[in-house]
Amino acid sequence: MPDADRAPHFVRSLERGLAVIRAFDADHPELTLSEVARVCGLTRAAARRFLLTLADLGYVRADGRVYRLTPRVLELGYSYLSSFSLAQIAEPHLEQLVETTRESSSLCVLDGDDIVYVARVPARRIMTAAITVGTRFPAHVTSVGRVILAHLPQEDLEVHLARAELTTLTARTIVSADLLRAELDRVRRKGYAVVDQELEEGLRSIAAPVRDRGGEVVAAVNIPVQAGRTTLAAVRRDLLPALLEAVARIEADLGMPAVSTGPARVSSPGTGTRRSSSSPRPPAPRP
Numbered sequence: 001m002p003d004a005d006r007a008p009h010f011v012r013s014l015e016r017g018l019a020v021i022r023a024f025d026a027d028h029p030e031l032t033l034s035e036v037a038r039v040c041g042l043t044r045a046a047a048r049r050f051l052l053t054l055a056d057l058g059y060v061r062a063d064g065r066v067y068r069l070t071p072r073v074l075e076l077g078y079s080y081l082s083s084f085s086l087a088q089i090a091e092p093h094l095e096q097l098v099e100t101t102r103e104s105s106s107l108c109v110l111d112g113d114d115i116v117y118v119a120r121v122p123a124r125r126i127m128t129a130a131i132t133v134g135t136r137f138p139a140h141v142t143s144v145g146r147v148i149l150a151h152l153p154q155e156d157l158e159v160h161l162a163r164a165e166l167t168t169l170t171a172r173t174i175v176s177a178d179l180l181r182a183e184l185d186r187v188r189r190k191g192y193a194v195v196d197q198e199l200e201e202g203l204r205s206i207a208a209p210v211r212d213r214g215g216e217v218v219a220a221v222n223i224p225v226q227a228g229r230t231t232l233a234a235v236r237r238d239l240l241p242a243l244l245e246a247v248a249r250i251e252a253d254l255g256m257p258a259v260s261t262g263p264a265r266v267s268s269p270g271t272g273t274r275r276s277s278s279s280p281r282p283p284a285p286r287p
Contacts, residue, residue, distance in 0.1 A: 016042060020050045021059065021073060030066040077134050086219060087119035089253045090210070094121040094221070097246040101223060101239055105246070106131070107210070108144040109219045113164050115145040118219070140164055140180055141173055143193040143207035144220035150187040151209060151217035157184070173198045192243070194235060202227050206235050208247045213255055221247055 006012075023031060023039040031039070037047035051067055054060040058072045090107045097105045098121045107119040114136040139145030139160075149157060166175040174180045187193040192208045199205075207222035223239050 016040065016046070017050050017054070020047065020054065021069065021076075024067075024069045030063070030068050032065050033067070036067065074134070086210075086254070090219075090221070090250045091119050091121065093246045093249045093253070094119060096249075097121075097221075097223070097242055098123055100242050103223050103225055103239065105221060105223050105243075106144070107219055107221050108142075108148075108207075110139055110145065110148045111136070113139055113160065115139045115142055115148070115220075137199060138164070138167070140166065141169060141195065141199045142222075143195040143205040144222045146184060146187050146193040146195065147207045147209045147220040148217055150184040150193070157181075169199055170197055170201050172196060192240060194232065196232060197227055204230065204232065204235060206239055206243060208240075208243050210247055210250055210254075221250070 019040045020036055020042075023036050028035075033044060033048055033051065036042070036051060037044045040047060042050070051060055051062075055062060055067075059070060060067050061070050087107055094105045094107060102123055104123045105121055106117050108115040108117050110116075115138075117131060117133055117135045120131060120133060137145070139149055149160060152160065161177045161181065166177065166180065167173075168175050174183060192206060194204070194206045196204050203224055204227045205222050205224040207220045209217040210219040210221060212218045221243060223235075223243055225235060225239070
């Protein structure tokens with residue numbers, strides 16, 4: 001946005017400082033001073049000042065010529081996530097779901113074009129996926145994302161489809177807006193979503209929506225499984241009923257007159273909504 005279009009209160013230095021933090025990602029965990037300057041459109045001198053300031057504050061550390069973020073940056077996101085209560089309410093139900101199914105489960109919300117994990121309970125296995133609270137994935141290739149997208153107002157959905165980058169991640173990934181629109185229609189009718197190896201080869205996932213007291217979908221709960229040991233038929237037969245029961249319990253707790261406002265556990269920040277027990281529920285999903 002051109003400087004002339006900025007509001008009078010806009011602090012350009014804050015924008016640049018945040019840009020320096022966002023320059024680091026999973027593909028670029030280490031950056032040199034020159035790389036930070038190039039990515040952020042800064043001079044080397046300006047980039048150096050921002051990096052040194054962030055280092056003084058504990059958000060960045062220098063390893064020789066390269067810089068890395070420190071775990072302290074998690075505080076920035078956690079301050080947002082922990083200010084909500086939905087994940088606190090959902091976590092015991094996720095734990096019960098995991099105990100019943102012996103599969104991992106997560107609660108996710110939509111943020112822009114991505115879904116964000118706000119609560120997660122892993123299954124007790126030697127090998128588990130490296131997914132934590134704060135992990136993000138493109139919404140359109142995940143079961144939780146499709147459940148939420150399917151219930152967006154039509155105008156908002158069209159904006160998302162026009163903006164989203166439908167990139168091929170596996171041979172099964174839907175990359176056509178028309179095909180994705182048709183799939184979201186099916187998800188809306190059935191009341192749940194199954195994604196079969198579109199995000200990652202060998203990964204299947206089923207998800208169901210979580211509604212607030214007004215009936216609006218505000219989050220989704222998923223169960224991911226390895227394709228090599230669980231068929232699609234088994235996912236629907238064995239996991240869907242337990243998933244729907246867990247979601248129903250979460251929504252019932254959201255409808256309680258009072259919701260605890262105690263501090264969130266590190267593993268369970270989320271978004272806070274409530275559902276009235278008298279609010280009409282949508283039709284039960286069809287397997």
